[in-house]
Amino acid sequence: MTTTLEIRRPDDWHLHLRDGATLAGVLPASAQAFARAIVMPNLVPPVVTGAQAAAYRDRIRAALPEGARFTPLMTLYLTEETDPEDVVRAHAEGLVTAVKLYPAGATTNSASGVRDFGRVRGVLERMAEAGVPLCVHGEVTDPDIDIFDREAVFIERVLDPMRRATPGLRVVMEHVTTADAVTYVKSAERDLGATITVHHLVINRNHLLAGGIRPHYYCLPVAKRETHRQALREAAVSGDPRFFLGTDSAPHVDAEKETACGCAGIFTAPVALPVLAEVFEAEGALDRLEGFTSRHGPAFYGLPVNEETVTLEKGEATVPPARVETGDGPVTVFDPGFPLHWRLRA
Numbered sequence: 001m002t003t004t005l006e007i008r009r010p011d012d013w014h015l016h017l018r019d020g021a022t023l024a025g026v027l028p029a030s031a032q033a034f035a036r037a038i039v040m041p042n043l044v045p046p047v048v049t050g051a052q053a054a055a056y057r058d059r060i061r062a063a064l065p066e067g068a069r070f071t072p073l074m075t076l077y078l079t080e081e082t083d084p085e086d087v088v089r090a091h092a093e094g095l096v097t098a099v100k101l102y103p104a105g106a107t108t109n110s111a112s113g114v115r116d117f118g119r120v121r122g123v124l125e126r127m128a129e130a131g132v133p134l135c136v137h138g139e140v141t142d143p144d145i146d147i148f149d150r151e152a153v154f155i156e157r158v159l160d161p162m163r164r165a166t167p168g169l170r171v172v173m174e175h176v177t178t179a180d181a182v183t184y185v186k187s188a189e190r191d192l193g194a195t196i197t198v199h200h201l202v203i204n205r206n207h208l209l210a211g212g213i214r215p216h217y218y219c220l221p222v223a224k225r226e227t228h229r230q231a232l233r234e235a236a237v238s239g240d241p242r243f244f245l246g247t248d249s250a251p252h253v254d255a256e257k258e259t260a261c262g263c264a265g266i267f268t269a270p271v272a273l274p275v276l277a278e279v280f281e282a283e284g285a286l287d288r289l290e291g292f293t294s295r296h297g298p299a300f301y302g303l304p305v306n307e308e309t310v311t312l313e314k315g316e317a318t319v320p321p322a323r324v325e326t327g328d329g330p331v332t333v334f335d336p337g338f339p340l341h342w343r344l345r346a
């Protein structure tokens, strides 16, 4: 007998689709599983203006497989030169859903990010007035701060002061990895949400480093110790609407992962929903999966939920593809380290 679970079609509130041949290779996995996705703007060069976002959106639409039903929700990459009026206009026109803040140097393709947070004060104030959400990569970049502490220090030194200085600004703390972030998000009455990835619910830093270094488990923010993973799992399955799915599926071709200085990013899109079903089932919380994947995100962004549903079914363990071929080279798919009994019904 197969067990089935019907849920509203999920959305991915944090996704990297890249461009060109990689975009064409990785897009089908997300378009199959998700109705909408917040598409990250960290291309080279980054997506900074409304016009660039429109052009990128059109390239994504053109790369969609025949018959796909997938809506890319575009973001702008915040720089110290960002024009507040361009942001507000692009949001009002429905072209852009959110703005993304990368501290300069914090992660993949973040060189054009913000160095001096005082210089984006004006933009953030306009965004708060106009109701434009800010998605934040929450890590400090100070070389004196240990990489495992960079998220917690960011909350204290940057995020909390920024939120206090800009009342009404709606903020998503992206890809939270620590109990500190979970506590901080829960402490906010309003205007703060957080995305949680699939991989941070599954791996801790031992998976990355013990018994050999595993480049395909390397991402930023880096996976933390087990107690933090437990805090993330509790938050994800709690039913608290401030926490929702953002896979941060971040494909890099294998040649750029399996090298002396490998890129940060884990490609989870092809297995995201089966892995989540396993996690929620293990936590005895399958009835809360739909909230996490399909209801809390739209509620935060003020968007309608998807009317369409998908069916997950449980049966024999399946072996997902180890990698996806793209015109730029193969991209290894996240291996959760346990068998997947759940799959998305075609």
Ligand SMILES: NC(=O)N[C@@H](CC(=O)O)C(=O)O
Pocket: 016, 042, 107, 108, 109, 137, 218, 219, 220, 221, 248, 250, 251, 264, 265, 266
């Ligand atoms: N998460 C990652 O490790 N990498 C992301 C960037 C990001 O989301 O920080 C990427 O673009 O590859």
Ligand SMILES: [Zn+2]
Pocket: 107, 137, 174, 175, 220, 221
């Ligand atoms: Zn990030």
Ligand SMILES: [Zn+2]
Pocket: 014, 015, 016, 040, 248, 250
């Ligand atoms: Zn990301």
